[in-house]
Amino acid sequence: MFEKSTWIRLPRNVVVGHGVIDQVVDVIDDLHLQGRPLFVTSPTPREVAAEPIVAAFEATGVEPAIVTIETATFDAVERVIETAEAEDVSYLVGIGGGKAIDIAKMASYHLEMGFCSVPTAASHDGIVSNRGSVPDGDSRHSVAAEPPLAVIADTEILADAPWELTTAGCADIISNYTAVMDWRLAHRLKNVEYSEYAAALSEMTAEILVDNADLIRPGLEESAWVVTKALMSSGVAMSIAGSSRPASGAEHLFSHQLDRIAPEAALHGHQVGVGSIMTAYLHGGERGIWRDIRDALASIDAPTTAAELGIDDETVIEALTTCHEIRDRYTILGDGMNERAAREVATKTGVIN
Numbered sequence: 001m002f003e004k005s006t007w008i009r010l011p012r013n014v015v016v017g018h019g020v021i022d023q024v025v026d027v028i029d030d031l032h033l034q035g036r037p038l039f040v041t042s043p044t045p046r047e048v049a050a051e052p053i054v055a056a057f058e059a060t061g062v063e064p065a066i067v068t069i070e071t072a073t074f075d076a077v078e079r080v081i082e083t084a085e086a087e088d089v090s091y092l093v094g095i096g097g098g099k100a101i102d103i104a105k106m107a108s109y110h111l112e113m114g115f116c117s118v119p120t121a122a123s124h125d126g127i128v129s130n131r132g133s134v135p136d137g138d139s140r141h142s143v144a145a146e147p148p149l150a151v152i153a154d155t156e157i158l159a160d161a162p163w164e165l166t167t168a169g170c171a172d173i174i175s176n177y178t179a180v181m182d183w184r185l186a187h188r189l190k191n192v193e194y195s196e197y198a199a200a201l202s203e204m205t206a207e208i209l210v211d212n213a214d215l216i217r218p219g220l221e222e223s224a225w226v227v228t229k230a231l232m233s234s235g236v237a238m239s240i241a242g243s244s245r246p247a248s249g250a251e252h253l254f255s256h257q258l259d260r261i262a263p264e265a266a267l268h269g270h271q272v273g274v275g276s277i278m279t280a281y282l283h284g285g286e287r288g289i290w291r292d293i294r295d296a297l298a299s300i301d302a303p304t305t306a307a308e309l310g311i312d313d314e315t316v317i318e319a320l321t322t323c324h325e326i327r328d329r330y331t332i333l334g335d336g337m338n339e340r341a342a343r344e345v346a347t348k349t350g351v352i353n
């Protein structure tokens with residue numbers, strides 16, 4: 001008897017384009033979300049996007065509650081939950097980069113409330129996904145989170161954001177190549193659940209982005225359009241898989257470990273991009289695709305070396321040799337790299353000198 005079942009939760013409304021921030025109230029109306037919203041944001045996105053959205057709601061007689069978070073932690077999730085309960089809100093809107101959106105979707109999941117996503121940076125592929133990712137002591141789990149009912153991505157805002165945020169988003173997508181390699185390996189060796197559709201979508205998203213690299217240039221609003229669509233497509237792959245596997249393999253473990261040992265040194269997307277160069281080498285050796293990944297990153301101005309990340313060589317080695325411990329996720333790192341092997345891959349790929 002066939003007993004398999006799946007439940008894929010995707011957004012109902014996806015609104016992308018120039019000036020669409022003015023349509024947030026209409027989009028929420030269309031979803032029949034009623035009552036008071038809680039906006040979860042961080043300092044710059046608050047000014048850039050949250051304040052104008054507050055004004056638009058106030059003009060309709062609704063007074064939103066607002067909470068500003070500085071860091072992505074379980075404490076921040078707790079603070080948002082407490083605010084939601086104290087302010088008697090009925091749904092949440094995450095407005096900002098990956099951290100604000102993660103905190104909002106994790107709090108919404110706990111509160112069993114609707115969630116909408118308003119990205120202010122094309123810097124990460126969590127805009128649409130049903131996963132949340134925050135550090136937890138020595139670990140970093142990928143946890144279930146509320147996927148957005150709607151996404152409102154204003155390309156004017158996204159294109160005005162600092163350019164490196166967009167290149168970080170591109171690198172987060174390019175890293176899908178190695179994430180999928182790790183996923184397939186784990187499927188073959190450890191019987192990890194695998195979705196051919198999610199893997200294909202994730203790889204195709206990276207492919208389309210790389211093919212359109214010429215359109216990705218600073219000051220070009222079309223770049224924000226191309227990158228944001230790729231970020232959403234990658235998020236859909238995660239939602240189909242019901243895990244972050246299509247977009248997160250050993251290159252993400254490397255980045256998560258850097259977050260622990262060199263906090264705030266570089267953007268998430270930039271770190272996973274450099275990690276992806278090295279894990280592609282581990283998968284395919286000299287003849288593998290590591291040079292293609294490096295060149296794709298370089299072509300969109302993303303870092304390809306430790307120096308460009310602002311991280312010293314020894315920190316790269318420490319992260320490479322310890323990051324397999326961060327979570328129970330089988331990857332090309334297996335049960336860990338020794339120092340000599342780590343130094344060799346980092347040197348051969350030019351990540352360190």
Ligand SMILES: NC(=O)c1ccc[n+]([C@@H]2O[C@H](COP(=O)([O-])OP(=O)(O)OC[C@H]3O[C@@H](n4cnc5c(N)ncnc54)[C@H](O)[C@@H]3O)[C@@H](O)[C@H]2O)c1
Binds near residue numbers: 098134269
């Ligand atoms: N849940 C998922 O599926 C998923 C996917 C990818 C990344 N992530 C998580 O997202 C985080 C990385 O996201 P991030 O790189 O956006 O980090 P971030 O949220 O810290 O944003 C980076 C910086 O950009 C600022 N910013 C955002 N919009 C801006 C704008 N328009 N103008 C000026 N500054 C702006 C933010 O305030 C912040 O200081 C990590 O914690 C990562 O684990 C989650």
Ligand SMILES: O=P(O)(O)OC[C@@H](O)CO
Binds near residue numbers: 125132133142244252
């Ligand atoms: O599950 P993690 O490793 O946090 O990955 C999510 C996201 O960063 C994928 O791009």
Ligand SMILES: [Zn+2]
Binds near residue numbers: 268272
């Ligand atoms: Zn990522």
